[in-house]
Each structure stands twice: as C-alpha cells, then as structure tokens.
Amino acid sequence: MTLEKEDYKEEQRNKVLAGALECFAQKGYEGATIDDIVNESGVSKGSIYKLFKSKEEIYFQLMSQNSKELMDEINAVISKHTSALDKLTALFTEYLGREVNSKVFKSFLVQSEFELFSSRREDLRELLEERRRAKVNIISDVIHEGINNGEFRKEIDITVHADIFWSYMHGNITHKILYPDLPYQELVNGQKESFLKKIRK
Amino acid sequence: MTLEKEDYKEEQRNKVLAGALECFAQKGYEGATIDDIVNESGVSKGSIYKLFKSKEEIYFQLMSQNSKELMDEINAVISKHTSALDKLTALFTEYLGREVNSKVFKSFLVQSEFELFSSRREDLRELLEERRRAKVNIISDVIHEGINNGEFRKEIDITVHADIFWSYMHGNITHKILYPDLPYQELVNGQKESFLKKIRK
Amino acid sequence: MTLEKEDYKEEQRNKVLAGALECFAQKGYEGATIDDIVNESGVSKGSIYKLFKSKEEIYFQLMSQNSKELMDEINAVISKHTSALDKLTALFTEYLGREVNSKVFKSFLVQSEFELFSSRREDLRELLEERRRAKVNIISDVIHEGINNGEFRKEIDITVHADIFWSYMHGNITHKILYPDLPYQELVNGQKESFLKKIRK
Amino acid sequence: MTLEKEDYKEEQRNKVLAGALECFAQKGYEGATIDDIVNESGVSKGSIYKLFKSKEEIYFQLMSQNSKELMDEINAVISKHTSALDKLTALFTEYLGREVNSKVFKSFLVQSEFELFSSRREDLRELLEERRRAKVNIISDVIHEGINNGEFRKEIDITVHADIFWSYMHGNITHKILYPDLPYQELVNGQKESFLKKIRK
DNA sequence: TATGAATGAGCCTTCATTCAT
DNA sequence: TATGAATGAAGGCTCATTCAT
Structure with missing residues (x-):
C-alpha cells in the first residue's frame, strides 16, 4: 500500500x-x-x-543518480577481476566497448556539462569535490591493492595516479563523444599502455 | 578613412x-x-x-578567434624550441604554468562548453572536426619531425598519438578548472612522462 | 440512514x-x-x-454561513438584555472583549476581503446588499424599540443610524485587525459614547 | 538629456x-x-x-504613491481653512462630495485591499504602522491646534481621537464603496456631528 | 465512496532581437 | 551612426479541477 x-x-x-x-x-x-x-x-x-521542486532539482538528482550508477558499474567491473592490473585494464576496455549512444555516454555527456555548470557555482564546488573524491577513492584502492600485491611500484603517488587515471578517462570519453568517428580503440589502448607502464613494476 | x-x-x-x-x-x-x-x-x-547578427554569431566568432589564438600560441611555443622533444615538453609545461584565471583557461572553459554545444548540433559537427584537425596537425607535424630527427620511434601511429596528446591536454586542463586546488603540476608531469616515454626512442 | x-x-x-x-x-x-x-x-x-462545486463556492458558502453566525451571535447578545440602550452597549463591548485571534475576528477579516471581492463583481452586488439589509435590520429593530421605549429620540433617522452603527463597527474592527497593538478599548469606548450620545434622549 | x-x-x-x-x-x-x-x-x-522589479513592486510603489497623494490632498484641504473646526469639517465633507468612480475612491479601494494584504505579512506590518502614524499625525496636529485655540476640550486624548477620526473615515468610505446607492451624505453628516460633538468645547 | 495522482491553462518573468531617435 | 527603449515569444512554475482506482 x-x-x-x-x-x-x-x-x-x-x-x-x-x-x-x-x-x-x-x-x-x-x-x-x-x-x-x-x-x-x-x-x-x-x-x-x-x-x-524545480528543473534544477531534476538536474541535481539526475546527476547524483548517474554518479551512483557510474560508481556501481565501476565496482561491478572491478569485482569481476582479481589482480589489480586486470581491474584497471578492464576499466579501460569496459568504456571502450560502449556505443556512443549508450546510456553511459549520454550520462557522461550530461555529467560533463554539469561539471562546467558546477565549476561556475560556488555552492556546488563542494559537491564537485565530493564526487571527485569518490571516483579517486575507487581507483586509489585498486592501486593500493596492486602495490600490496607486488603488481605496482611502491614509490608511486597513489592519489596523483588515481587523478591521472580519471583525467585520462575524461579526455578519452570526451574525445569519443566529440569525434565519434575516430579510431577510438587505438587511442584508449595507447592511453592504457601509457598509464599502466608508469605504475607497473 | x-x-x-x-x-x-x-x-x-x-x-x-x-x-x-x-x-x-x-x-x-x-x-x-x-x-x-x-x-x-x-x-x-x-x-x-x-x-x-546574433548572440550565436558572437559565440561562433569568439570560438573561431580563440581557436586561432590557441594555434598561434602553440606555434609560438613550438618555434621557440628546436628539438621535437623540447617542443612537446614545452607544450606540456606551457599550460602548466598558467593561472586558472588566465585568458587561456577562460578560453578553454568556454571552448569546452562550446564543444559540448557543438556535439549536439549536426550543423556544427564539421566545424568541430575541422578544429580537431587543426590541433592534431600541429602535433602531428612535431611528432613527424621527431621521427625524422630520430628522436621518436618510427613505428608509432602519428595521428593517434597526436589525438592522445590532445586527449591528455583536455583531461588535464579540465581537471585544473574543476579542481583548482589539486596538485596540478605533479599530475601534468605524470602525464607528460607517460606520453613522452611512449613515443621516445 | x-x-x-x-x-x-x-x-x-x-x-x-x-x-x-x-x-x-x-x-x-x-x-x-x-x-x-x-x-x-x-x-x-x-x-x-x-x-x-468550486473554490468559489466554498468561499460563498463560508461567507453565507459566517454571516448567519454573526447574526445569531448578535441576536444572542441582544436577547440577553432588556433595554435598547443596554443592547447597543453590549454590542459595542461584546466585540471589544474578543481576542484578535478569535473566530469572530478571523471571520471579520475574511468578510472584509469578501466585501472588497463582491464590490468588484456585479453578480455579487445583490448579495452584498442583502447582507447589509440583514445587519441594518437587527440594529434598526433595536433603535426602533428604544424609540418606542422612550430611550431614544423620536426624530432620528433609524436606518441612517443603523448604518452609522455598522460603519463604526467596521472601522473599528478593521482598526483592531490592522493595528493590534493599539489601545483599542478607549477607541471603542469613544465611539460608543459618540454614537449613544447622538441617539439618546 | x-x-x-x-x-x-x-x-x-x-x-x-x-x-x-x-x-x-x-x-x-x-x-x-x-x-x-x-x-x-x-x-x-x-x-x-x-x-x-516585479508585480509586487508595482503594488508597493502604487500604494506608497497613493498614500502620499492622500496626505497631500488632506494637507491641501486643511490649509484652506484657519480654524481647527473648519479643517475637520472640511475633511469630512471633502470626501463626501467625491464620485465613487473618482480616483480617490479607487485608491481607497485598492488601499483597503492592501491593508488586508499587509496585515497578513509580517514584513509589511511596520509599513502599515508607519502609514497609520502619518495619518494620525495630521489629525493630531489639527486637534492640538484646536485645543490651543480653545476650540476643543483640553481633556481629550488627542491620539485616540485622531484614531477615531480615521476609523470613522474608514468605515465611511468603505460603506460608500460597498453600497454606492446609500444616502451617504446623511451618514457622513451623522458621523461628523458625533465626532465633533465629542471634542468641541 | 474516498483518495490523491494527473492534467494543462495561465501566470510572472526573462531576454534576444528590433526599431525609433 | 550609436543608443537603449520597446517588443513579445517562450520558459518555469502553480494550482483549480478532473478522473482513475
């Protein structure tokens, strides 16, 4: 009832x-x-x-929901693999395979606009930061795990590399959205290699 | 008169x-x-x-002008150096040093919004593509030069790496705009190293 | 049933x-x-x-009901006294003692708005007039009684004075509603005296 | 220019x-x-x-302007006479002569609604009070003058009687607006007499 | 029958664009 | 030519009323 x-x-x-x-x-x-x-x-x-309550509230709730969904998806991908290396590799390839018209990409597009939107509003700065933290934490954990496993180098700055990971992702997905006809796969592979080479033992 | x-x-x-x-x-x-x-x-x-003619025309002309200015700046940076490696390194560090409030960052912010804007409008797709080509060409030329110089590996896919370069740049600058308090320098250094390591001999 | x-x-x-x-x-x-x-x-x-049927109908029925209640209350007050003078005095003091938050004042507030509302609508003019007649009649009867009793002067225009009574009441209660902190009692006393002095023998 | x-x-x-x-x-x-x-x-x-800025601002400014105009008119009427008694008499008769369709009555109608409106809004209470003060002051001054002149009794409470004056006016004008066909003149005369009788020596 | 979800006309307000001076 | 006043289409939002359960 x-x-x-x-x-x-x-x-x-x-x-x-x-x-x-x-x-x-x-x-x-x-x-x-x-x-x-x-x-x-x-x-x-x-x-x-x-x-x-308002159009803006729809926007915020949509962004919040999407953000959670993104995290869930990432966690799902991560939990399918055991080694830290496989986890990161999977994350790269996971997004690679999607259709530009898929919900993930639409979400990303809207999220991108929301990020620009938030960056202009003092009252949303904290939210932005919070979301960054959530994303960074997921990757930090994996890197940390990799270091403990002996897969990744001890010396690397975990947070910085988690940030770099997301910076890659961002540039990447944006690229695919803006230029859908590009040979996206090679691009992502290139980035994946760059990234992993830096942190692997 | x-x-x-x-x-x-x-x-x-x-x-x-x-x-x-x-x-x-x-x-x-x-x-x-x-x-x-x-x-x-x-x-x-x-x-x-x-x-x-309209607000939109202001937008387009502003974007066009900024795009040209960006190219000019990049060319200026490039022409200050002789080796291809120095040129790319300079490009990374060049953006690194700017203030988030500098004109370059403002331009970038507006350009980012414009890219999202264009991606939603069929009639602007071509313009978008054109701008990508211009940016890619500049870097392609440098990479090409580096290959000829013997600085970079022969086997690398020039266009893909030029795209990767810009993807880095994009993720990077976006990161700095959205999270101005982050240790941006380390992040860029990390990316620079990743990128250069991949293409250097 | x-x-x-x-x-x-x-x-x-x-x-x-x-x-x-x-x-x-x-x-x-x-x-x-x-x-x-x-x-x-x-x-x-x-x-x-x-x-x-509609919000308006609620309004009308509420106004009609309140109007009746007002009449009932007035009749109740009147019937508690025997001399015409006491009756009118009681009416003045009766309203004097109420709380601004009392139902009577709430009713009055809403009635006031309704009067303005009706005055703008041709189709409600007759209703307005009818309500005035009802109120005037009650007071007219008392004055009439007072004249017959020998309490009030023969020469006074009964209807006019009944109208004046209500005009007093109106100005009065409105005053109390708008300026609840005023020394209302003195004000009412003043008016009561003025009114009664005019009609008493 | x-x-x-x-x-x-x-x-x-x-x-x-x-x-x-x-x-x-x-x-x-x-x-x-x-x-x-x-x-x-x-x-x-x-x-x-x-x-x-808004419909409400139009309302407020209109009310403020009307309020001032009312004061100006009253002052104009007052300054045409020398004795305090004549001044008050003129004020009673001045409004008496107007057409219900005249600007003064329209203003009054709208002012009445505004008073109800304000009485419901905490933030307008002060404004309401201020306006009452302005109106009361004008009449207080005249009564004061009359006392000094020896026209009015020393013992009367000036402010209370100024309030009573306006309460009369209010009830009066409202009456005329609501029931335009009434023998308004006699009504006002009645009130005028009542009021003056109370304060005259 | 009683409920409250669904509807959409209509309101206030903004702002790109036009036009008169 | 330069200005900014004038215009009104269009958008976000509310709320009286209807309707399905």
Whole structure:
C-alpha cells in the first residue's frame, strides 16, 4: 500500500529522470525545457513538479543518480577481476566497448556539462569535490591493492595516479563523444599502455 | 578613412568578443545575456547587433578567434624550441604554468562548453572536426619531425598519438578548472612522462 | 440512514468551511489553495469537490454561513438584555472583549476581503446588499424599540443610524485587525459614547 | 538629456501605476495580471519589467504613491481653512462630495485591499504602522491646534481621537464603496456631528 | 465512496532581437 | 551612426479541477 505507492512514485521519478537525461543529452540543461521532459518522459508537468521542486532539482538528482550508477558499474567491473592490473585494464576496455549512444555516454555527456555548470557555482564546488573524491577513492584502492600485491611500484603517488587515471578517462570519453568517428580503440589502448607502464613494476 | 573605419569596427568587435569571453566564462553561453556583454564590453546593444547578427554569431566568432589564438600560441611555443622533444615538453609545461584565471583557461572553459554545444548540433559537427584537425596537425607535424630527427620511434601511429596528446591536454586542463586546488603540476608531469616515454626512442 | 449520511456530509462540509476560514484568514482568498484547505480541514481533495462545486463556492458558502453566525451571535447578545440602550452597549463591548485571534475576528477579516471581492463583481452586488439589509435590520429593530421605549429620540433617522452603527463597527474592527497593538478599548469606548450620545434622549 | 530621459521614465512609470490602479481596482491585486496592466497602461511587458522589479513592486510603489497623494490632498484641504473646526469639517465633507468612480475612491479601494494584504505579512506590518502614524499625525496636529485655540476640550486624548477620526473615515468610505446607492451624505453628516460633538468645547 | 495522482491553462518573468531617435 | 527603449515569444512554475482506482 504505502509501499506500493512509494514504489509507484519512485517509478515516476525514474521516468522523469530518464526523460531528463535524454533531453539534457540532446539539448543541454538550459536548452531542454520542462515541456521537452514532459514529452520525453510521458509524465505531465504537474506531476513532475509534485515529484521535483524545480528543473534544477531534476538536474541535481539526475546527476547524483548517474554518479551512483557510474560508481556501481565501476565496482561491478572491478569485482569481476582479481589482480589489480586486470581491474584497471578492464576499466579501460569496459568504456571502450560502449556505443556512443549508450546510456553511459549520454550520462557522461550530461555529467560533463554539469561539471562546467558546477565549476561556475560556488555552492556546488563542494559537491564537485565530493564526487571527485569518490571516483579517486575507487581507483586509489585498486592501486593500493596492486602495490600490496607486488603488481605496482611502491614509490608511486597513489592519489596523483588515481587523478591521472580519471583525467585520462575524461579526455578519452570526451574525445569519443566529440569525434565519434575516430579510431577510438587505438587511442584508449595507447592511453592504457601509457598509464599502466608508469605504475607497473 | 574607410580603412580607419574598418579598424574601428574591428576594435569594437574585439571589445565585444573580449566581453563575451568574460561573460561566457562566468555564466556559460546560455546564462550570459546580451546585457551582460553590453556591460562587460562597454559596447551598446545596438552596436553589438550591427557588428554581429546574433548572440550565436558572437559565440561562433569568439570560438573561431580563440581557436586561432590557441594555434598561434602553440606555434609560438613550438618555434621557440628546436628539438621535437623540447617542443612537446614545452607544450606540456606551457599550460602548466598558467593561472586558472588566465585568458587561456577562460578560453578553454568556454571552448569546452562550446564543444559540448557543438556535439549536439549536426550543423556544427564539421566545424568541430575541422578544429580537431587543426590541433592534431600541429602535433602531428612535431611528432613527424621527431621521427625524422630520430628522436621518436618510427613505428608509432602519428595521428593517434597526436589525438592522445590532445586527449591528455583536455583531461588535464579540465581537471585544473574543476579542481583548482589539486596538485596540478605533479599530475601534468605524470602525464607528460607517460606520453613522452611512449613515443621516445 | 439517509439522515445519518446527510449528517455526515454536513459534518464534512463544516470541516471544510472551518478549514477554509482558517486558510482564507491566513492567506487571503486567492492566496489560499485547495491543498491548504485539504491540509487544514483534513478532508481530501476529491471529497471537497464532491461537497462543493468550486473554490468559489466554498468561499460563498463560508461567507453565507459566517454571516448567519454573526447574526445569531448578535441576536444572542441582544436577547440577553432588556433595554435598547443596554443592547447597543453590549454590542459595542461584546466585540471589544474578543481576542484578535478569535473566530469572530478571523471571520471579520475574511468578510472584509469578501466585501472588497463582491464590490468588484456585479453578480455579487445583490448579495452584498442583502447582507447589509440583514445587519441594518437587527440594529434598526433595536433603535426602533428604544424609540418606542422612550430611550431614544423620536426624530432620528433609524436606518441612517443603523448604518452609522455598522460603519463604526467596521472601522473599528478593521482598526483592531490592522493595528493590534493599539489601545483599542478607549477607541471603542469613544465611539460608543459618540454614537449613544447622538441617539439618546 | 539625462533629465529628459529621467522625465520620460517617470512618465512611463506613472502610466504603469495609473494602469495598475485601474486594474487592481477592477480585479484586485491577485486577480489583475501583468497583461491587464500592459493593456490598460499601454506600456509593454518588457518595459514594465525594466521600470519595476516585479508585480509586487508595482503594488508597493502604487500604494506608497497613493498614500502620499492622500496626505497631500488632506494637507491641501486643511490649509484652506484657519480654524481647527473648519479643517475637520472640511475633511469630512471633502470626501463626501467625491464620485465613487473618482480616483480617490479607487485608491481607497485598492488601499483597503492592501491593508488586508499587509496585515497578513509580517514584513509589511511596520509599513502599515508607519502609514497609520502619518495619518494620525495630521489629525493630531489639527486637534492640538484646536485645543490651543480653545476650540476643543483640553481633556481629550488627542491620539485616540485622531484614531477615531480615521476609523470613522474608514468605515465611511468603505460603506460608500460597498453600497454606492446609500444616502451617504446623511451618514457622513451623522458621523461628523458625533465626532465633533465629542471634542468641541 | 474516498483518495490523491494527473492534467494543462495561465501566470510572472526573462531576454534576444528590433526599431525609433 | 550609436543608443537603449520597446517588443513579445517562450520558459518555469502553480494550482483549480478532473478522473482513475
């Protein structure tokens, strides 16, 4: 009953978020209108505003949700492998295989815009930083593990390399989004090799 | 006289573009209003619309100009050095030293937004591609030179590595813009080493 | 059973009207939403619309009910006294003693807004007039009685003085609502004296 | 030049305020839309929002302006007479003669709504009080003068009677607005007599 | 029957663009 | 030519009312 109702609301919320993701990916945050989201999600304007306080809140919740999903996916990939090297390799190749039209890429596109958006707003700086920490921590843990395993060198600065990893990812995925016809695979392979060469024993 | 007039117009145009850069950097393309640009540039609204057809045109011309300036700067850096290795090294360190508030970073921020913007518009895809080619060509030339010089390995795929170079740059600068308090220098050094290690003999 | 059902409906209707009074008093007619009334009354939206055709109808019925209640209260006060003078005196003092937060004052506040509202709507003019007649009649009767009793002067225009009475009341209560910290009692006493002095023999 | 421009803006502002007065009088503050004001004033929506920050600001400025105008009018009436008694008498009769459709009555109607509006908003309480003070002061001064002149009794509480004066006025004008067909004149005369009888020697 | 989710007209406000001076 | 006032389309959001369960 109450549970069902909550489930239903959750479902509606997800429909809105899914529609918003599509719209923001297609037209950008400012370019997408609530009516666009209404059309895309099939949820009426009034309902949307019962579910979310404002367009901005939709944006934030979408970003938050996507961020969590990204983390979950990464953790899923990581847990499929045992050696630290395999884990990192898998992360590189994992994103490599996706379609540019896949949800992951759409999310990334919207996340990229959100990052620019946040960088202009003092009140979102902390959120940005928090998200960076989450991403860095995941990779730091793997590198740490690799060092303990004897796979990676002791001397490397773990945090810096985790940051470098994400900087690679960022440049990479952006590249693929902007220039979808490029020989992306070779590019990623190149970066993967560079990165791993630096940290492997 | 006509020349003088032309000069004056040029000057006004530049004032508008400079103002627009500032505004777009601070508020984003959609967030910045024509009135913002009027205030920032000191050029009246009427004049702006005499100089440019629309807000979008200001955007495009600003992006085009910035793109050229970027190329000029890069060429300037490159021509200060003789060996290919020094040239690439300088490019890495050149950006490394800038202030996040410098014009280069502002330009980059706005360029980043523009790239997302373009990626959503079919009619700008070609422009995007063109700009990529320009950037890739500069680096390709240096790598090519390095190969001929015997500094770099013969076997490497020149274009792919030029792309990788820019992917690095992108991830890098984005990182610095988003997280200005990070130990950016170490990060860039790390990437520089990775990259150069891969292509050097 | 049908009777019981009718009672129940009546009870619900009253809950809605009570809630509406509270809401309209706090936020004004336009400012109060149906949801406010739902929250305040504890009656669901669907039920409210089963009980009343529209928000406006709630307003009208509330005003009508309040008007009747006001008349009842006045009659109650009047019937407690025997001389006409005492009756009028009691009416002055009766309102004097109330709390600004009392239901009477809330009603008055909402009635005041309703009067302005009605004065702008041709179709409500007659209703307005009718309510005035009811109020004037009550006082007219008392004055009439006083004249017959020999308490009041024969020459006074009964209707005019009944109107003056209500004009006093209106200015008075409005004053108290708008400026709750004023020495209201002295004010009312002053008016009471003025009024009574004019009509007493 | 700048002066002219300022004059022009002032003129536009007045057009908007005049239009707003008309609209608010006809439909009430909430009922009147910006589009109504656009139509009534002949000033476009964009221009209105260059002149005023919001609909509420139009409201406040209109109320403030009207309040001042009311004071000016009262002062004008007062200064036409020399004895305190004549001054007060004139104030009673001055309003008596107006048409219900006159600007004064429209203003009063809108002011009445504004008073109810303010009484519901903590942040406007002070403004309300301030306006009461201004009105009370004018009358207090006259009564004071009358006491010094020997026209009025020494013992009366000046402020209380100034308040009573306005309470009369309020009840009075409201009466006329609500029931325009009433024998208003007799009513006012009655009140005038009551009031003056109480304070005269 | 009772509920509250769904709907969408309509509001206030912004801002790119035009136009009169 | 230079200016900024004028315009109104379009967007975010609210809320009275309806409707499905």
